[in-house]
Amino acid sequence: MTSSIAEKRDITSKNKNKKRSQWAEVWRRLRKNKMAMVGLGILIILIVSALSAPLIADYEDVVIKQDLINKLEEPSLEHIFGKDEFGRDIFARIIWGARVSLVVGIVAVGISVISGGTLGAVAGYYGGKLDTVIMRIMDIFLAIPSILLAIAIVSALGPSIINLMIAIGISYVPTYARIVRASVLSIREQEFIEAAKAIGASDFRIILRHIIPNALAPVIVQGTLGVAGAILSTAGLSFIGLGIQPPAPEWGAMLSTSRAYLRYAWHVTTFPGVAIMITILALNLLGDGLRDALDPRLKQ
Amino acid sequence: MHKYIFKRLLLLIPVLLGVTFIVFTIMSFTPGDPAQLILGESAPPEKVEELRAEMGLDDPFLVQYFRFVGNALRGDFGRSYRTKREVFAEIFARFPNTLILTIVAIAIAVAIGIPVGIISATKQYSLMDSISMVGALLGVSMPNFWLGLMLILAFSVGLGWLPFAGFEGASSIILPAITLGTGAAAIITRMTRSSMLEVIRQDYIRTARAKGVAEKKVVNKHALKNALIPVITVVGLQFGYLLGGAVLTETVFSWPGVGRLLVEAIKQKDTPTVLASVVFMATTFSFVNLLVDILYAYVDPRIKSQYSK
Amino acid sequence: MSKKELLNIENLAINYITDDGTVKAVNGIDIKLDKGETLGLVGETGAGKTTTALGIMRLVPNPPGKIIEGKIEFEGRDLLEVEEEEMRMIRGNKISMIFQDPMTSLNPVMTVGEQISEVIEIHQDLNRQDAMKKAEEMLELVGISKTRSNNYPHQFSGGMKQRVIIAISLACNPQLLIADEPTTALDVTIQAQVLDLMNDLKEEFHTAMILITHDLGVVSEVCDKVAIMYAGEIIESATLKQLFENPKHPYTLGLFGSIPNLEEESHRLKPIKGLMPDPTNLPTGCKFHPRCPYGTDLCSKQHPKAIEIEEGHRVKCLIYEGLVDAEVKK
Numbered sequence: 001m002t003s004s005i006a007e008k009r010d011i012t013s014k015n016k017n018k019k020r021s022q023w024a025e026v027w028r029r030l031r032k033n034k035m036a037m038v039g040l041g042i043l044i045i046l047i048v049s050a051l052s053a054p055l056i057a058d059y060e061d062v063v064i065k066q067d068l069i070n071k072l073e074e075p076s077l078e079h080i081f082g083k084d085e086f087g088r089d090i091f092a093r094i095i096w097g098a099r100v101s102l103v104v105g106i107v108a109v110g111i112s113v114i115s116g117g118t119l120g121a122v123a124g125y126y127g128g129k130l131d132t133v134i135m136r137i138m139d140i141f142l143a144i145p146s147i148l149l150a151i152a153i154v155s156a157l158g159p160s161i162i163n164l165m166i167a168i169g170i171s172y173v174p175t176y177a178r179i180v181r182a183s184v185l186s187i188r189e190q191e192f193i194e195a196a197k198a199i200g201a202s203d204f205r206i207i208l209r210h211i212i213p214n215a216l217a218p219v220i221v222q223g224t225l226g227v228a229g230a231i232l233s234t235a236g237l238s239f240i241g242l243g244i245q246p247p248a249p250e251w252g253a254m255l256s257t258s259r260a261y262l263r264y265a266w267h268v269t270t271f272p273g274v275a276i277m278i279t280i281l282a283l284n285l286l287g288d289g290l291r292d293a294l295d296p297r298l299k300q
Numbered sequence: 301m302h303k304y305i306f307k308r309l310l311l312l313i314p315v316l317l318g319v320t321f322i323v324f325t326i327m328s329f330t331p332g333d334p335a336q337l338i339l340g341e342s343a344p345p346e347k348v349e350e351l352r353a354e355m356g357l358d359d360p361f362l363v364q365y366f367r368f369v370g371n372a373l374r375g376d377f378g379r380s381y382r383t384k385r386e387v388f389a390e391i392f393a394r395f396p397n398t399l400i401l402t403i404v405a406i407a408i409a410v411a412i413g414i415p416v417g418i419i420s421a422t423k424q425y426s427l428m429d430s431i432s433m434v435g436a437l438l439g440v441s442m443p444n445f446w447l448g449l450m451l452i453l454a455f456s457v458g459l460g461w462l463p464f465a466g467f468e469g470a471s472s473i474i475l476p477a478i479t480l481g482t483g484a485a486a487i488i489t490r491m492t493r494s495s496m497l498e499v500i501r502q503d504y505i506r507t508a509r510a511k512g513v514a515e516k517k518v519v520n521k522h523a524l525k526n527a528l529i530p531v532i533t534v535v536g537l538q539f540g541y542l543l544g545g546a547v548l549t550e551t552v553f554s555w556p557g558v559g560r561l562l563v564e565a566i567k568q569k570d571t572p573t574v575l576a577s578v579v580f581m582a583t584t585f586s587f588v589n590l591l592v593d594i595l596y597a598y599v600d601p602r603i604k605s606q607y608s609k
Numbered sequence: 610m611s612k613k614e615l616l617n618i619e620n621l622a623i624n625y626i627t628d629d630g631t632v633k634a635v636n637g638i639d640i641k642l643d644k645g646e647t648l649g650l651v652g653e654t655g656a657g658k659t660t661t662a663l664g665i666m667r668l669v670p671n672p673p674g675k676i677i678e679g680k681i682e683f684e685g686r687d688l689l690e691v692e693e694e695e696m697r698m699i700r701g702n703k704i705s706m707i708f709q710d711p712m713t714s715l716n717p718v719m720t721v722g723e724q725i726s727e728v729i730e731i732h733q734d735l736n737r738q739d740a741m742k743k744a745e746e747m748l749e750l751v752g753i754s755k756t757r758s759n760n761y762p763h764q765f766s767g768g769m770k771q772r773v774i775i776a777i778s779l780a781c782n783p784q785l786l787i788a789d790e791p792t793t794a795l796d797v798t799i800q801a802q803v804l805d806l807m808n809d810l811k812e813e814f815h816t817a818m819i820l821i822t823h824d825l826g827v828v829s830e831v832c833d834k835v836a837i838m839y840a841g842e843i844i845e846s847a848t849l850k851q852l853f854e855n856p857k858h859p860y861t862l863g864l865f866g867s868i869p870n871l872e873e874e875s876h877r878l879k880p881i882k883g884l885m886p887d888p889t890n891l892p893t894g895c896k897f898h899p900r901c902p903y904g905t906d907l908c909s910k911q912h913p914k915a916i917e918i919e920e921g922h923r924v925k926c927l928i929y930e931g932l933v934d935a936e937v938k939k
Binding site for chain 1: 314315316318319322323326327328329330331437438440441442443445446447449450452453457540541543544545547548551552562563566567574578581582585586589
């Protein structure tokens with residue numbers, strides 16, 4: 001019938017273009033999304049200022065050194081966000097704090113993606129008892145709210161930037177294990193995997209070359225949103241004294257010490273929070289945009 | 301259905317064992333000798349040794365774990381290193397405060413999130429939709445403890461309408477509950493909207509319209525019940541996040557709940573209290589999830605019939 | 610207008626306006642239908658059949674869909690003019706529709722009884738109990754035990770679900786039933802059963818029907834009249850007998866050529882060459898000309914008019930306007 005010819009045409013043209021332009025197509029769709037572009041723009045500005053922090057303000061002189069005479073100074077042209085309770089420039093501390101937040105966020109998500117992804121890939125690929133055992137353990141981890149899990153880990157290991165990254169990283173492992181497992185399950189039975197097996201490719205090679213690239217899209221989306229979550233967790237843990245320790249500049253830690261001065265100096269509390277909010281907002285916008293761009297079916 | 305609930309309760313046992321095992325294992329990494337901590341730095345070594353033996357700290361790890369579980373089942377989580385009081389009693393005294401705060405917060409989140417999500421979806425691309433979506437985006441992007449500080453700044457310091465912090469009468473719950481509930485409200489709004497948009501495109505909605513069902517009824521009767529199914533899951537999950545988030549909110553507002561107890565215990569290296577608090581909250585979360593699953597079965601006949609088989 | 614006439618569609622045009630361009634789904638079609646009559650609306654996927662049906666129901670999703678022009682006269686009134694509230698009282702009552710996919714057309718969280726009784730409650734002055742009683746009668750009528758009225762859709766097979774949908778659509782004894790490929794999604798063995806059921810009930814209730822299909826075999830069994838759609842236009846319309854004995858349009862002939870025929874010995878099927886045109890970028894002139902074996906230069910420039918070559922048999926092709934010289938045969 002004629003309609004089946006139309007279908008065939010559709011399928012062949014899809015296959016032909018799929019590989020070559022898949023990422024170009026994603027980028028084209030992403031670029032059309034204004035909100036995602038705003039997010040990406042903010043993120044680029046943040047990364048650039050974090051990288052150039054030493055050029056903007058000297059760490060020892062401006063970020064750490066106290067100037068108690070000018071403490072809690074209101075915002076002015078010279079110090080646009082004002083000064084904190086030790087007379088340090090808040091703008092400089094926020095810029096240096098961006099380094100901490102971005103690094104902790106990205107490394108923590110890296111830890112979760114690699115360990116969670118591996119567990120999920122192994123569980124999905126081999127299936128059977130191994131799958132059951134891994135996923136039951138993941139379910140148990142999911143039964144503990146992630147911030148509580150992170151709190152427990154940091155409180156046992158002691159507060160330090162490394163422990164913070166490990167704690168937050170571990171607390172998000174189950175999320176990625178689930179996502180990757182689901183992707184693997186959906187492609188494991190497909191013909192090209194059979195074909196790779198038939199020509200004698202090793203399991204490791206199949207997972208690395210065929211399965212991981214196919215599971216990439218959901219991981220990228222979740223990873224972008226995950227960095228946002230990790231930055232929030234970092235700030236939260238620092239806020240209760242379990243994260244970055246003073247005098248190092250970290251947004252959550254800055255908020256924690258500012259609490260005592262809430263009555264006298266609004267700016268000390270306001271700006272670090274705005275910094276967190278804008279960062280999270282940018283990551284959320286980009287993450288949502290990526291999701292729509294990677295899976296146009298989901299877009300209304 | 302009763303059989304299903306019973307089965308789910310049984311399944312909860314291994315989960316809770318797993319949860320306690322994970323938390324117990326993590327806490328065992330805490331540096332320092334508990335016996336030394338209890339007796340203080342200056343205690344003579346033989347006294348410490350004596351207490352270690354008494355507490356069973358020299359036993360194999362698994363033995364210690366099962367002893368902990370056995371005691372916990374009897375409501376015995378040991379004594380606080382600091383206050384020397386029963387940990388269980390201390391948590392139990394504060395737990396209602398955390399529960400009230402979390403329930404009020406989730407109620408606010410649901411009361412805002414679901415109607416706004418529905419309106420947003422049915423008037424897609426309208427001004428109302430844009431405003432609520434921007435609001436929801438800001439809501440998920442704000443750290444809740446900072447929102448708390450800003451609310452204090454506005455309503456307590458600035459306007460002087462509401463108490464600064466603490467636990468004095470009904471009005472003192474307003475700011476903490478808004479603080480805790482905002483993020484969840486934003487997530488529930490987004491979920492309701494996208495779920496509603498998904499449902500409204502389904503063939504059975506077209507069938508309803510083709511039957512002559514009024515548009516209002518199409519939304520409130522045919523679409524809503526289907527759209528709420530995934531929202532229920534999100535509400536359940538949010539409840540868990542709120543229990544975690546309560547740790548921060550309670551710190552901001554000096555709210556006398558388990559969360560603040562936990563933070564204080566961590567600062568004072570009071571391991572039994574930390575362990576018990578985390579186990580307590582994780583257990584609550586598991587029960588909430590169970591409740592959500594049961595609710596799910598009531599809403600979705602497809603799931604219900606799966607279980608009655 | 611004759612007393613027998615039920616539906617008279619004139620020059621109906623429906624577009625979908627999207628970011629990627631305007632899809633001209635329906636381009637000026639005319640349909641006439643008498644009471645109790647059955648019309649087969651035939652065409653390939655994407656020819657605009659479903660959009661036509663949704664247009665009659667005024668259920669074209671808007672945005673992106675928009676009825677550009679034309680009129681849909683039903684019982685002497687233009688449906689495009691009536692208020693939405695009044696239209697709602699017509700839907701499911703005087704005109705009802707059966708959709709293509711029974712698997713997704715029923716609400717998963719309502720019992721089938723509720724879904725049938727709902728339409729009765731809306732359009733008939735019955736209370737809940739009486740409506741439910743009537744719903745149970747309808748279930749029995751389509752061959753499902755009334756004891757199953759409080760079952761949910763997922764407890765039924767595809768064919769059973771389509772029976773439920775038929776019960777919903779006939780519950781208010783409509784003047785016009787629009788069936789959009791009602792059997793396409795069903796197993797071949799079930800298809801005949803469902804079709805027979807629809808045909809019997811249609812006779813019993815004396816309902817007119819528009820049967821949308823791409824299957825000429827189905828048309829020959831059920832329909833009185835046939836309209837062939839291509840790229841949003843009706844390119845040939847005739848009585849069943851006229852069309853099957855004396856098809857005129859090259860596309861119609863192509864459709865017959867692509868059906869296996871057991872009686873005539875034929876060595877191979879002759880599928881229509883080429884593909885359905887892109888609806889955002891339709892060809893000029895006759896929309897079929899790129900695929901037409903008789904296509905000429907003129908066909909690409911001049912849009913053919915509908916020519917009545919015999920009473921009730923109209924065709925849109927320049928050959929029959931005498932502008933293109935060709936001898937069309939099977």
